[in-house]
Amino acid sequence: MRNINTASGSVNTENMGITLMHEHVFNLYPYYKEKENTEYVKKQIEKLMAYNVGTIVDLTPYAKIGSYKNFINQCDINIVCAMGFFLDKYVPASYKNASVSDLVEKLSKKVEIGIGENKYKPGIIKIAASSSKLSDRQMRFFEAAVILQKKYKIPIATHSPFGGLEHLKTLLQMGAIPEHIYLSHLENEIDSKNFDFKIDEIKDVINNHANIVITNFGANDRGSRYKSSIRLIEYLKKSEFLSQTLISADSNWRWKGNALKLRDSQFNGAEKTYSYVFDFIIPALKKVRFTDHDINQMLISNPKRIFDF
Numbered sequence: 001m002r003n004i005n006t007a008s009g010s011v012n013t014e015n016m017g018i019t020l021m022h023e024h025v026f027n028l029y030p031y032y033k034e035k036e037n038t039e040y041v042k043k044q045i046e047k048l049m050a051y052n053v054g055t056i057v058d059l060t061p062y063a064k065i066g067s068y069k070n071f072i073n074q075c076d077i078n079i080v081c082a083m084g085f086f087l088d089k090y091v092p093a094s095y096k097n098a099s100v101s102d103l104v105e106k107l108s109k110k111v112e113i114g115i116g117e118n119k120y121k122p123g124i125i126k127i128a129a130s131s132s133k134l135s136d137r138q139m140r141f142f143e144a145a146v147i148l149q150k151k152y153k154i155p156i157a158t159h160s161p162f163g164g165l166e167h168l169k170t171l172l173q174m175g176a177i178p179e180h181i182y183l184s185h186l187e188n189e190i191d192s193k194n195f196d197f198k199i200d201e202i203k204d205v206i207n208n209h210a211n212i213v214i215t216n217f218g219a220n221d222r223g224s225r226y227k228s229s230i231r232l233i234e235y236l237k238k239s240e241f242l243s244q245t246l247i248s249a250d251s252n253w254r255w256k257g258n259a260l261k262l263r264d265s266q267f268n269g270a271e272k273t274y275s276y277v278f279d280f281i282i283p284a285l286k287k288v289r290f291t292d293h294d295i296n297q298m299l300i301s302n303p304k305r306i307f308d309f
C-alpha cells in the first residue's frame, strides 16, 4: 500500500475501492457550457456512488482541470488526474518539439507542484499512438513517460487502438515496468475473422506482464462488437489472465451546440456513461458465468495492484 495523488489530495491505495481505470471526467466543453457540463458530470458521478465506486481514473491529459474546480470541491469520489500526451492534435505547442529531458522537466513540475492555480497533482501518465509505427515525436513522449513512471512510481496508460503489442515492446525496450502499464482499445482490433491471430498478440501483451482494459462491448447483445469482446474476455478468464484484465466505460462526449453527444452511443441500446460498466458490462459477464470474485478482481484488486508500486 502507498499514497497516490488524486484531485482532492493523496489517498492510500487501500482506500481506492471499486475503480474505473479509463474514464474522461475533465472533458473539453465550450466555455458557455460550463454549468451544464459540470451538472452532467456531477449527475453521472452520483450514479456511480450508488454502485459503490470509490475511484475513477481520468485519462484526459489535454483537458483543463482547473475549469472543474467547483465540481472537484463538491465531489466525494477519488479522481485520479492524468498528465501526458494524447494524439498530435491535442498536444500543446510547447511539447511538440521538446526534447525528452525538457518533457520530463515540464511534467516533473506537474507531479511535484501540481497543475494550475489549485495545484492538482496527476497520478497517472497517458500516452497515445494510432498505429504500430511511432513517429519521432511519439518516441520522445513514450521515453519521457517511461522516465516519469520510474521516477515517481506512476502507472502508464496507453491509447492503443492499433499496434498495442508494438507500443508495449517499445516501452519495455525503454525500460518501463510492465506490471504498472495498461493498454486501452485492444478489443477494437478483434473481429470474428481475425480472432485467433489477434488473440496471440493480446496473449503476448499479458505474457509480458502488462495489463489491458476492455471498455467496448457495444450497445446491445446482438452486435458483432459485443460478441467479439465477450469472446475475448471469456478467453482471458479461461486462460487465467483476469488478474491482468480491467473493465471501464471510457465514457466520452462532445457538445454540439446545446446538445451533449455521448461517443459510441449513436445506436439503440446501452449508453456509454460511466455506469455502462454496471448497467451493461457486468450483467453481460454474469450471463457467461463470471463470478463476483472475477468482477471484483477486475474492478478492485487489479487497479490497486497497478497503483501499488
Ligand SMILES: [Zn+2]
Residues within 6 Å of the ligand: 022, 023, 024, 059, 250, 252
Ligand atoms: Zn478514452
